[in-house]
Amino acid sequence: MTSLTAVPAYAAPAPKAPLERTTIERRPVGEHDILIDIKFSGICHSDIHQAREGWGDAIFPMVPGHEIAGVVAEVGAGVTRYAVGDRVGVGCFVDSCRHCEYCEQGLEQYCVEGMVATYNGRDKNGDPTYGGYSTHLVVDEGYAVRIPDGLALDVAAPLLCAGITTYSPLRHWNAGPGKRVAVVGLGGLGHMAVKLAHAMGAEVTVLSQSLRKKDDGLRLGADRYYATADESTFTELRGQFDLIVSTVSAPLPIDAYLGLLKVDGAFVNVGAPEEPNSVNMFSLIQGRKTLAGSAIGGIPQTQEMLDFCAEHGIGAEIELIRADEINDAYERVVGSDVRYRFVIDTATI
Incomplete structure (x- = not known):
């Protein structure tokens, strides 16, 4: 095993405080662990919610980041899934009980x-977890995934949250040929939902506040694009969709959106305001x-x-930034001024 290693990172020292460069300790590489040389880390709106305690009390100092793409730098003696040099990713969690019915x-x-959780959590020893805004990560091999050669690491990083967060409900609710899918919001999550639903063969409609991003939406795979600020949208599209995936992290008039569903349709939230x-039960009944x-x-x-994305040539639309631009990037995310995912080049940490 290696000795405990101090690695550079960017951390929020306190709630709502600007992130700053610091040093954190990573655990030794255990028998079933891999050491990842992180190459890229995406900035998710979740990072901002948690660094600013928008979702409740959090653990500080906090090193955010759960969209991690890198290369295996070292493996424990018992590791069988990966070898040094393999391209791997880590998403929103780094461990679980491993024995319950869901695991x-x-x-x-x-x-x-x-x-x-990959960050803002505590491991089984009670130590705080630190995320991907750093140069290295130690994780059990069972909680890493392989990034196919067909995917560049920078555009693959956001797939570890934005990609799987939208892929999972699309698969669960059977998006595909003959299904009409609406995506609410065209941001970091929404643009991935559009790409994935289109690749699955569904008819895709974007529902956004305005038509500002219409050209992008159509380029990414949407068949139709409507502005929700226009009240006529909710009349024109009434009863049309099998599935609506809401990717926005702000409250919505849920009843109005439920009115857009067909009988047996589903409105699925992946954004977390x-x-x-509130909802009127008659909108469901x-x-x-x-x-x-x-x-x-x-x-x-x-x-x-990840394999599906490699097969279909799907990566995130990214803006690559230096680590010293993280705080500016946070403000731009809050202001919806990113198309469509900031990714940190961790070599700049």
Whole structure:
């Protein structure tokens, strides 16, 4: 095993404080661990929610980042899945109980005992976890996935959250030929939902506040694009969709969106607003509709998603930044000024 290693990282020292360069300790490489030389780390809106305690109390100092792409630099003696030089990714969790009914099904994100978050969590020893805004990460081999050679690491990094977060509900609710899918919001999550639903063969409609990104939406694979600020949209599209995937992290008029579903249609939330939402039960009863949520995906499905993306030539649309641009990038994400995912070049940390 290696000795505990100090590695550079960017951390929020306190809630709402600007991120700053620091040094963190990574655990030694254990028997079943791999050491990842992180090459790229995506910036997810979740990072901002947590660094600013928008979702509740958090652990500081915090090193965000759960869209991690890199190369294996060292393996433990018992590692069988990976070798030095392999291209790998790590998403939103780095461990789970491994024995509950959901872990045994490859649904580790729903672990009964709670998955161990990649950052802003605590490992089984009670130590805080630190994420991908750093140069290296040690993780159990069972919680890393292989990035296919057909995917560049920079555009693959956001797939570890934005990609799987949208792929999982599209698969679960059977998006494909003959299905009409609407994507609410064309941001970091939404642009991936459009690409994936299109590749699955569904008819895809984007529902965005304005038509500002219409050309992008159509280029990414949308068949139609409507502005939700135009009230006529909710009249024109009433009863049309089998599945609506909402990727926005702000409260929505849920009843209006439920009105766009066919009988037995589903409205699935993958965006997580900081404020509660409300719904009129008659919006569900009249049409046997489903209001649901979905959280990322397990390790097997994340690997399936990466292989699907490689097969179809799908990567995230990214803006590559230096580490010293993270704080500016946070403000731009909050202002919806990114097309469509910031990715940190960790060599600049």
